[in-house]
Amino acid sequence: MILQQLVNGVALGCTYALIALGYTMVYGIISLINFAHGEIFMAGAFAGLLLVAYGKLNLFLALAGAMLVSVLLGIGVEFVAYRPLRRASRLSALISAIGVSIFLSTLAMLLFGANARGFPEGTFPSRQIDIFGAQISSLQLLIIVTAGVLMLALELVVKKTRIGKAMRAASEDYTAAALMGINVNLVVTFTFALGSALAAAGGVLVGVLFNAVSFNMGLHAGIKAFAAAVLGGIGSIPGAVLGGIVLGVAEISGVALGYSSWRDAIAFAILVLVLLVRPTGLLGKRIDRKV
């Protein structure tokens, strides 16, 4: 049974990892917690759901469609709610982000109702695979693999491409990067696009896994994914995945031991502890505060 719970934990953790990747990327560049990231995740899930249920597309095409929708949404949000505030105080940007989050989740509730909706049965015929007596579904396996693949792909983009280099420059020193001729607006837009695409992929996969897409899935999962990102080291891509897995296992352990009421609190407790004890997280780099 312990192995089964471990499998449960890792699978859950990878769902957080998928969202955390987007968070960590955006935060790394513009130092903004994109509070609305969870809502983009939710939008992707709904887009995927609608494409499968009404557009009758197969899951992978729907995934692509959902990613497109989220990318557009993410870029739109950045343009409307964050870009005008780039020079404003951090408080303003944060409040704006909360406003977007509330707006999008309420919009979803009005459009799709308060009830959770499921993907049509048979969207992803999932088989149970037996590993040493523990059960893991092929869908859970897919999520774990996807988290790993995306992590590597992102690392590749950030370390080996030109735009990746620009992203790293902007994250280190925003103003200097602009002075060096980097089109910072483009970098930010690209980062948001990438983060949103990831969120959408996460949204669809998680939506199919739990078979529940609801207007508040973003609020719920978003905070936990942020905790995962911080735990792993905000700004670190492998950190997001590691943080996700650790958080997932911790949460499941808590539930398995009978503390299921506290499962959400576990995420926060981890977050607070990390911030107080080791703010750079497990894999983050040390950053000195400049006066």
Place this chain on the structure above:
Amino acid sequence: MLIDPYIQQILISIGIGVILAQGLNIITGLTGQLSLGHAAFMSIGAFSGALLTIRTGLPLPLALLAGGVVPALAALAVGWPILRLSGDYLAICTLGFAEIVKVVFLNLELTNRAFGLTVPQPETTIPLPLLVLLAALGVTLFAQSVRSSRFGRALMAIRDDEIAAAAAGIDVASHKLQAFAVSAFLAGVGGCLYAHVLGYINPSDFGFLKSVDMLAMVVLGGLGSVPGALLGATILGAAPELLRFMATYRMLVYGAMLVALMVFRPNGLLGGINLVEFVMRRSGRPPRRTGGSP
């Protein structure tokens, strides 16, 4: 009773809103530290006061005192480690704190778990609506005196530039903590009134959306502006009643409003306007310029 009970109910709601808004304004508006979990202090105050009334039957003012002091102590305990974190992280931590408080109350026998507490109507010498309005007025005056005091100016200095404030000799950590505690005290008093007025409280009442309600009031009125918080609370308290057809869209409007305000008018309605000076100028008596500007 010469006032229509329906209107009374609305005035009470507004009064409580004013108290909550003024409380949040002190930590978020004046000191610039975003507290996204302020509903937790409201909850702690509500349950503390309710338990005191239910278990001991002591008069309302004592319950209100307890409802303020207990969350203030909690704020000191919690604030000490987390107030040193920067804006974004602090906000998330306060959110986490609110979630933890909710879970604790939902599981504690003392707070009757998920069933919540039924609070008997308190006996008061003056009618309850008047009491609430007077309390709201008192809190507003208190907030104004905080703002124009040296303490308040220090808070605003911290908001504007924390490092410069430290360099000027202000004990940043201590000031933040005190502001947090005062803020929590007021939120607790508001919560305690809420409990006694409504007669029934449940831990789930005090979630993220409640915190957003409070934030919206402060932001609308203008962060840091005391008349602003009063105005914001009044508008957002009265609007759902006057614009009943819009009720479903309330959160939608709040979200859009927060973004629009930040982008176009970060000072809110009254921030940046010193209402007193404004009124004085209008009536032909230009005010003397003393120290702090609005």
Place this chain on the structure above:
Amino acid sequence: MTSFIRLCLVLLGICTLAACQKKDDATTAATGGDTVKIAFMGALTGDVAMYGKPTLEGMKMAAEEINAAGGVLGKKIEIIEADNRGDKQEGAALAQKFTSRDRVAAIVGDPTTGIAKVVAPIAQKAGVVMLSAGSTGPGVVEIGEYIFRNTLLDNVAIPALIDYFARDLGFRKVAMITSDNNDYSVGLSRTFSDAAKGRGIQIVADEKVKDGDKDFSAQVTNIKAKNPDVIFFSGYYTEGALIMKEARKQGMKVNMFGGDGISASTFLELGGSAVEGSVAYLGFSPEQTSGETAAFVENFKKRTGQVPEMFGAQGYDAVKLLADAMKRAGSTDPKLFRTALAQTKNFPGVSGTVTIRPNREPVKSPLCLLEVKGGKYVLKARVPVKLD
């Protein structure tokens, strides 16, 4: 500073002036005139709208039928409706409006226990009858002698259900799951565990979830290890459906039993094949063969295009109960018909036969068990409940 004080005083004065209105004459409009007003208290939008909307439809249907037959004591019933959006403060404000402005004779609602507890003191103080057609939690009717309800209570239904488990289904081991941020669920679980003692049922697992949880893998793994005969879930349909999906995923074959919390179409939509065989107990089933109820079901379908479920039926019954009490008392004054309502015995409602006990709690019979078959709820059994 003094100018600021002046400003505040001015604002206070404006508020007070705006609030002062000429108080109407003391006689209650409930008795005068040729209409008797009954208010609907519930949510038409938001999370719990699925309880409020059908209740209102049922109420309106009953009112129309009564009015078509001549009304109550010659007066027409007028249903006053408003939406409390599931919000307590809104519920309180509306209750004040109903009692002081609209002068209603009775309020039907709230279907949820939380808001019912907020509205009841207001109704009690105003001397207006409150009849909740849905709240099942404790501490509602205790608030005052004007407060009633006509829903199947869990502490009435559960003993009957457990006997059915033991006697008819041969269940011995139950895995109980509670949603612990849901007062309905916590109360129901408590009732269940109390009633299970001494009835030959053993609770082998006691797992907790929360409303809003999506992942149940850990709890199901724990339960699977205990090998229960049945899962009893006291929470709502979303979580119930997802729990069953997880159970099937982990290879469990047992079914889920639950209260009216899991009797919603969403349970079927989300659960799909995983909830085939699951059973909800209710005070009402649309599959009724007897005359009155069948007619009600037909008319409801014609009126709303949907098959009625419990809340619609109970809303309908609520208005009919009130009218019956008014007729027996010979008055539409709540002070007078309240007593008649408290003495209701064996009232034949479409949602079952109702008797009001001396403590104002209702006893209803029968208990309907609805099983999910072929993606629909099908009446599995009617378990009689003793009406004392």
